[in-house]
Amino acid sequence: MNNTENLDFLFHPRTIAVAGVSENTNKFNAGLMFLQGLMQFGFKGQIYPMNPIGGKIMGMKIYKSVKDIPDKIDFVISAIPSRYTPQLMADAAEKGVKAIHFFTSGFSEIENVEGKHLQADIIARAKAGGIRVVGPNCLGLYCPSGGLSFNADFDKASGPVAMISQSGGNAAHCVQEGNDRGVLFSKVISMGNGADLNESDYLEYLTHDEETKIITAYIEGVREGPRFLRALKSATKSKPVIILKVGTSESGAEAAVSHTAAMAGSNQVWEGALRQAGVIRTSSIEEMIDITIAFQHMPAPKGNKIVVVGIGGGASVILADEFTNVGLSLPKLGDKLRKSLIELYPSEAGRIFKNPVDLNNFESSETFFKTMKALDQCEEADLLAIHIAFDHFGLISIKDKEFMIGAYLKLVGEIKREIKKPLAIILHSYASTQMRKLAYDAGKELTAAGFAVFPSIQRAAMALIKFISYHEERRTVARIK
Amino acid sequence: MTDPKSLIYNAKSSGRKALNEYEAKSFLAAFGVPICREILASSVDAAFAEAVKIGFPVVLKASGEKMAHKTEAGGVVLNVKNELEIRSEGQRLLEIPGCEALLVQEMIVGARELVCGLTRDHSFGPSVMFGLGGILTETLKDTVFRIAPLTMYDAKDMMSGIKANTILQPLRGEAAVDTDLLAKILITVGEIGLQFESIAEIDINPLKICRDGKPVAVDALIVLTG
Structure with missing residues (x-):
């Protein structure tokens, strides 16, 4: 992969010019939003607003052209109408700009001839001027280590997760849900039409990016299928790749003669291609985040056997x-393990020492520690899970539940260092508003402590089976090769 | 053995959009895909003579350049047991419009029918399909795809990827499917897709499993590109 392009320059510009910043702050102005977003997010370099009329904004001079800025410009964000983009491109080429992100829309995505021509025109100018293009028609880049963000609310801390998204909205959703659940990002790329840099370019770059350990992507379709497949195969050799591929409702070729062509819906072929490349396919953003959480917080399991401990008898079933x-x-659970667990408790009444182990309530932190320690050292389990059903205690008042669950969560929080096996925490079945709030706060706290936390049994099940299957397949492939 | 390239060339130059069953299987056999023993007979007398060589019972099929959907036209007769049957059925087939000759085939005994095919995906190019064959292909839609070229791992992963994957295990006195041989067929079909731009689609359906577990192509279709 010697020809992989190093796109570090995109994510670490020293100077940024934002085209389309109006002096008038009363009306909607995307250029101003990008400018303020960068400043509030804490971009460390110089930012220059631009606008053909000039003026001043927040005490900064608005430059009429990129050529007038008395500084070298690494990166331009364009929020101007599409008809002005050829001029911007020409000026940027003259100025020696390295990359332009076009928030600007009105190109190939609007399916008219003018849009397609305009896109071809700016891309030709970019190629001639040695400028790389992000977009057009996208939100652009979020990279905390480079001080870049299209939204100042995103987490300023860097993490191991990268995302390539063919939708700006879905990228924003992923970052916000991810941040809220403890997922931190290295680089998020809302790539829009991908007229110059496309999904394969970003994927090849992220494969070699040291900051990135997990790659996620939202994909609607690809421009260079065979190249994308090669890039995926190469990426999955070193990093888990989790893809939300949409378009599952497309049907097979209508004019097909053979059975094969009639069966070959794009979704079926994609399913095969992603599987062949060792990609983890997901069917929703929530699931993508769930799986990412497993990879971010859980070490690789040695096998597929999971032992579960929890409170809530029916919930355990x-x-x-x-x-x-x-x-x-x-x-x-083997006899030896069962016996050693039973011995920790005064009696078996109200508890079930099977898998799941149903403890119902907890005697002391010491007992709980010993229970978890015994499971951590047992031969039966490759992974452990703790589940708490928040609204499963029919006899207890909300107030007492809060106290009881609070005490239990405190115990869970304290075992982190002690457990060597991959551990999942499932906080679920919160039916009342009070318990929902308690579960949410507890989730945040445990997430911050580095636990993989899941909000329902079903979502934990889906994330864990995909996480475990990924590691199992890697072992199988390694054995064959 | 016929040169596979000339089969495509001849079909294309006579304006046809597909290889018929006999040609398709000759083509596949040239790449090592196991096919049933079969021979074209131009008359009922010749069909009987060939059936004797192959050994009764046989399968008798209507063959012709334009016969893509034989079954629908009533052009397939299974389990033809003797001279009387081959003469009466042979005469009937020859009267079907488009029927130019009789294809006499050995009757493959086995309960399991699979499918292996090729299509061209607009994103990824030649893609190989594997799944349940015969009438189950389109009713159960239990099929999986991989992009060519396939590795041995991909081919075996396709087999475990269908829902009905237990069909590959020993079944009612029939041996487990020879998955190595089956994998080779899947890999070969992918290679053909990469090598021959002029082939748009391939169906090997059914790919029948003999009682000893060996897969054999008993019907095939090759569709050529526009």
Whole structure:
């Protein structure tokens, strides 16, 4: 992969010019939003507003052209109408700008001839001027280590997760849901039409990016299928790649003669291609975040056997069904382990020492520690999960539940260092507003402590089976090769 | 053995959009895909003579350049057991419009029918399909795809990827499917797709599993590009 382009310059510009910043702050002005976003996010370099009329904004001079700025410009954000973009491109080429992000829309995505021609025109100018283009028609880049963001509310801390998105809205959703659940990002690229740099360019770059350990992507379609497949195969050799591929409702070729062509819906072929490339395919943004959380917080399991501990008897039964139905393996606890667990408690009454282990309530932190320690050291489990059903205690008042669950969560929080096996925490079944709030706050706290936290049994089951299958397949492939 | 390139060339130069069953199987056989024993007979007398060589029972099919959907036209007769049957059925087939000759085939005994095919995906190019064959292909839609070229791992992963994957295990006195041989067929079909731009689609359906577990192509279709 010697010809992979190093796109570091995109994510670490020293200077940024924003085209389309109006002096009039009373009306909607995307240029101003990008400018303010960067400043509030804490971009460390110089930012220059631009606008053909000139003027002043927040005490800064608005330059009429990129050529007038008395500084070298690395990166331009364009929020001007599309008809002015050829001129901007010409000026940027003359100025020696390295890259332009076009928030500007009105190109190939509007499916008219003018839009397609205009896109071809600016891309030809970019190529001639040695400028790389992000977009057009997109939100652009979020890279905390480079001080870049299209939204000042995004987390300023860097993390291991990268995202390539063919939708700006879905990128924004992913970052916000991810941040809220403890996922931190290295680079997020809202890539728009991908007229110059496309999904394969970004994927090849992220494969070699040291800041990125997990790659996620929202994909509607690709421009260079064979290249994208090669890039995926290469990426999955070193990093988990999690893709939300949409368009599952497309049907097979209508004019097909053979059975094969009639069966070959684009979705079926994509399913095969992603599987062949070792990609983890997801069907929703929530699931993509869930799987990412597993990879971010859980070490690789040695096998597929999971032992679950929890409170909530009925919930444990539901969990056992859900887990088994997706293909997770809940091993029987051996006699030795069962005995050692039973010995920790005064009696078996109200508790079930099977898998899931249903503890119902907790005697002391010491007992809980010993229980978890015994499971961590047992031969039966490759992974552990703790689940808490928040609204499963029929006899107890909300107030007492808050106290009881609060005490339990405190225990869970304290075991982190002690447990070596991959551990998932499932906070679920919050039916009342009070418990929902408690579960949400607890989730944030445990997430911050570095736990993989899931909001329902089903979502934990889906994320865990994909996480475990990924590691199992890698072992199988390694064995064959 | 016929040169596979000339089969495509001849079909194209006579304006046809597909290779018929006999040609398609000759083509596939040239790349090592196992096919059933078969021979074209121009008359009922010749068909009987060939059936004797192959051994009864046989399968008798109507063959012709324009016969793509034989079954729908009533052009397929299974389990033809003797001279009387081959003469009466042979005469009937020859009267079907478009029928130019009789294809006499050995009757493959086995309960399992699979499908292996090729299509060209607009994003990824030649893609290989594997799944349940015969009438189950389009009713159950239990099929999976991979992009050519396929590795041995990909081919085996396709087999475990269908829902009905237990069909590959020993079944009612029939041996487990020879998955190595089956994998080779899938890989070969992918290679053909990469090598021959002029082939748009391939169907090997059914790819029948003999009682000893060996896969054999008993019907095939090759569609050529525009």
